[in-house]
Amino acid sequence: MxxxxxxxxxxxxxxxxxxxxxxxxxxxxxxxxxxxxxxxxxxxxxxxxxxxxxxxxxxxxxxxxxxxxxxxxxxxxxxxxxxxxxxxxxxxxxxxxxxxxxxxxxxxxxxxxxxxxxxxxxxASNMSVGVNLVFKLLETAARIMDEDADIEIIEAHHRNKVDAPSGTALTMGEIVADAVGRELKQCAIYGREGVTGVRDHETIGFSTIRAGDVIGDHTVLFASEGERVEITHKASNxxxxxxxxxxxxxxxxxxxxxxxxxxxxxxxx
CATH class of the missing domain: 3.40.50.720 (NAD(P)-binding Rossmann-like Domain)
Structure with missing residues (x-):
């Protein structure tokens, strides 16, 4: 061959x-x-x-x-x-x-x-096998946790990355939003400042970190009263x-x- x-x-x-x-x-x-x-x-x-x-x-x-x-x-x-x-x-x-x-x-x-x-x-926004496994896990977690949990996506990359949030974080957001019947464009919050009021349960929040030589860290947080579920992938190479x-x-x-x-x-x- x-x-x-x-x-x-x-x-x-x-x-x-x-x-x-x-x-x-x-x-x-x-x-x-x-x-x-x-x-x-x-x-x-x-x-x-x-x-x-x-x-x-x-x-x-x-x-x-x-x-x-x-x-x-x-x-x-x-x-x-x-x-x-x-x-x-x-x-x-x-x-x-x-x-x-x-x-x-x-x-x-x-x-x-x-x-x-x-x-x-x-x-693909991310070719990592591990990240793509996380994508699959997020579908299940979102469907099960959606009723009570607030959803936040936190990502960190090196100082030279020029786009934010990362493509991987956005894909995570799209997967989660789709799993719970929302449109990411309508529910995404990309930054908070000042008096923002009580958090809207229907929103999906994004937090972006740019620092040093971080290759790529991504966490999706499902937080309800009394418990949190975090699905995380960290790239070291x-x-x-x-x-x-x-x-x-x-x-x-x-x-x-x-x-x-x-x-x-x-x-x-």
């Missing part, structure tokens, strides 16, 4: 380097292309040497469009606009793509749905996202066109 050839976008970034190392250590896949921004001084560097696993024979390139014959699937954890441009390129050339980019607008998510008519896409993304790549091989989630990849749906 031939190996799936992967193109890593944002190859010189923290996650990009993690992906390259994970691919090099997985005999079921191989690195086909490594893309970095056109103004990077690392263009032309061997991707394997960049991450310290030895030469892989794949040099950092400035454009995904220039290496379309060298990959089968793209891994993209970059920015919404850049991701959408890569989705369109994949659509044009019949390539699949695994997306972990956060901060996509509703319109941009619609564009993903449209592209998924022609190509296979895995899109970004390798969990790389492992999850590669699991998605392998699962996606030969799948028909469609928009899939990590819940699909893990058989949790």
């Amino acid at each position: 031939s190996k799936t050839r992967i193109a890593v976008v944002g190859a010189a970034g923290r996650m990009g380097r993690m992906f390259i190392e994970a691919i090099a250590n997985d005999e079921r896949v191989e690195l086909g292309a490594a893309i970095e921004r056109p103004d990077s001084n690392l263009l032309g560097v061997d991707a394997g040497e960049l991450v310290g696993v030895g030469a892989l024979g794949v040099k950092l390139s400035p454009q995904l469009s220039g290496v379309v014959d060298q990959f089968d699937t793209v891994i993209d954890f970059t920015t919404p606009a850049f991701t959408l441009s890569n989705v369109e390129l994949c659509r044009e050339h019949g390539k699949s793509i695994v997306i972990g980019t956060t901060g996509l607008s509703d319109d941009q998510k619609v564009q993903l749905q449209e592209a998924a008519r022609d190509i296979s896409i895995v899109f 970004r390798v969990i996202y790389a492992r999850g993304a590669l699991r998605a790549v392998r699962w996606l091989a030969n799948k028909p066109a469609g928009l899939y989630s990590m819940q699909d990849v893990l058989g949790l749906n």
Whole structure:
């Protein structure tokens, strides 16, 4: 069975380097292309040497469009606009793509749905196996605790994360809201200040922390009078996202066109 050839976008970034190392250590896949921004001084560097696993024979390139014959699937954890441009390129050339980019607008998510008519896409706000298990647990907890409990979502990330709340926290909110028959856009509270009055039981609160080098902590709190239930996931190493993304790549091989989630990849749906 031939190996799936992967193109890593944002190859010189923290996650990009993690992906390259994970691919090099997985005999079921191989690195086909490594893309970095056109103004990077690392263009032309061997991707394997960049991450310290030895030469892989794949040099950092400035454009995904220039290496379309060298990959089968793209891994993209970059920015919404850049991701959408890569989705369109994949659509044009019949390539699949695994997306972990956060901060996509509703319109941009619609564009993903449209592209998924022609190509296979895995899109998830978090590729961690543990986080996706938590997503499943939240459905049950929300249904059981909703009658009496107030629901709050607390997340913490490193100082350089540019979007808030995190995509994972928002997904948690959407799962919880859906489980109890609410619309997150109507019930979410993203900050409190001053005299806010008595808490509305129907709301779902979000608290965001940005500090230091925190990789990612998420807690959903169900608090009623006399007891609290907390469902928490803490990431201590970004390798969990790389492992999850590669699991998605392998699962996606030969799948028909469609928009899939990590819940699909893990058989949790």
